[in-house]
Amino acid sequence: MSFTGAVKTFGSVRAVDGIDLEMAGGETVALLGRNGAGKSTAISLLLGLNEPDEGVVRLFGAAPEEAARAGRVGAMLQDGRPVPRVTVGELVGFVARTYPAPMPVAEALELAGIAELAGRRVDRLSGGQTQRVRFAVALIGNPALIVLDEPTAALDVEARYAFWDSMRAYARRGHTVLFSTHYLEEADANADRIVVIDRGRIVADGSGEQLRRSAGGNLVVFDLAGRSTEGLTLLPGVVSVEVRGDRARLRTEDSDATVIALAGMGAVRGLEVAPASLDDAFLALTSGSSNVLERV
C-alpha cells in the first residue's frame, strides 16, 4: 500500500498534511501519534472512506475502495456499535458471507481468542470481548492487510496483552498489519516498524531501536538549582534541552563531552546519565515536550 503526497483537510485543519508512505507485504506497522495527530484520518484514506484532497493512496496497486470490495483488507475502526440480538457466531458468519474467500468462522473466533463466546449475544459482552469480536470481524475475510485503529483503547492491561497475542498470531501467518496507537510501549512491542505522525506529517519511520537512536543516545539530567538554562543547547553533544521542575534534561549524542562541560560550569548537582528511552524519542519527535504522554 502507498500514500503519495496525500493531503486531507477539514476546514482549516490539515489532518493529513502531505504523507508519503509505503508498506511491504508481511510487515506489522504501528502508526504512532498523539490525540489529533491524523492517524484516523490517514486510515480513513487508506480504506477509501475518505478521498484525499491532494495526492494518491493505493492499496494493492488499486484504488482503496476496489481493494476493499475485493476483500483484500479488513478493518477494525474506533466506533461501531454491536448489532443487537445476534450471537457472536452469527455475526461473524454473516460478515464471512460478504467475502470471496473467508476463513472458517471457528478459525476466526479461535484466532481472536473468543471461541467460547460463539453462542453469546454480541450486545451482552464486556468491552474487551466486544473488541475481540470486532477483531474477528476484521479478519474473517482472510484479508492480506488488516487495519486496526486504536484496537486496545479502553482495554485493561490483561485484555491488551491477550489482544496483542491474537494480533501477532495473525501477523505470523504472513499477513500485513497496520495499527494506530498512542502507546509507545505497544508500538515497540508489537510492530516491526513505527511510523510517528504529528500534525498530519510523518516525523519518524523506523524500528523502536532506530527511533531511540534518532532521539540522541543519552540523557544527562541535573538539578538547575536556580541556574538559567541559557546556553545549555550550545554545550557539546547536546541535541535538545527540556526542563521538568528544577531538573534540566539534556538529550546528547556525546554524554562524556556534555558531562565534562557541565562539570566545568559547576553544574553537577544530582547529575545522572541514562540511555534515552523511547518516550524521550517520541517527545523529541513530536511537537512539545510539555505534553503529557499517555502510558500503558
Ligand SMILES: Nc1ncnc2c1ncn2[C@@H]1O[C@H](COP(=O)(O)OP(=O)(O)OP(=O)(O)O)[C@@H](O)[C@H]1O
Ligand atoms: N470529520 C472531521 N471534521 C473536522 N475535523 C476533523 C474530522 N476528522 C478529523 N478532524 C480533525 O483532524 C485532525 C486529525 O484527527 P484524527 O482523528 O485523524 O487524529 P488521530 O491521530 O486519529 O487522533 P486520536 O488519537 O485522538 O484518535 C484533528 O485536528 C481533528 O479534529
